[in-house]
Amino acid sequence: MPVILSPADYDVWLNPSVQEALRLQPFLRPYPPEEMEAYPVSTRVNNPANGTRECIESSPGQGGDDEVSERTWKDIRSDFSTVNR
Numbered sequence: 001m002p003v004i005l006s007p008a009d010y011d012v013w014l015n016p017s018v019q020e021a022l023r024l025q026p027f028l029r030p031y032p033p034e035e036m037e038a039y040p041v042s043t044r045v046n047n048p049a050n051g052t053r054e055c056i057e058s059s060p061g062q063g064g065d066d067e068v069s070e071r072t073w074k075d076i077r078s079d080f081s082t083v084n085r
Contacts, residue, residue, distance in 0.1 A: 004031035 005013055045055040
């Protein structure tokens with residue numbers, strides 16, 4: 001799982017002179033789920049050659065196996081919130 005930092009933590013996390021693991025360890029915590037948003041995106045995101053804004057824009061109704069209902073996304077967000085408490 002990647003580390004998601006709040007902007008207030010950027011300076012310490014990115015400071016090359018901070019080498020002590022104990023000083024950085026407090027940043028390795030679950031990011032508040034209410035601060036995140038989950039939504040379906042285009043299958044274009046699966047190809048690293050596609051570096052366009054289209055990859056991160058919401059794309060409901062892509063069709064086929066990639067189509068995910070809004071109810072499903074709400075369930076995913078809810079499940080994520082429960083796991084990370």
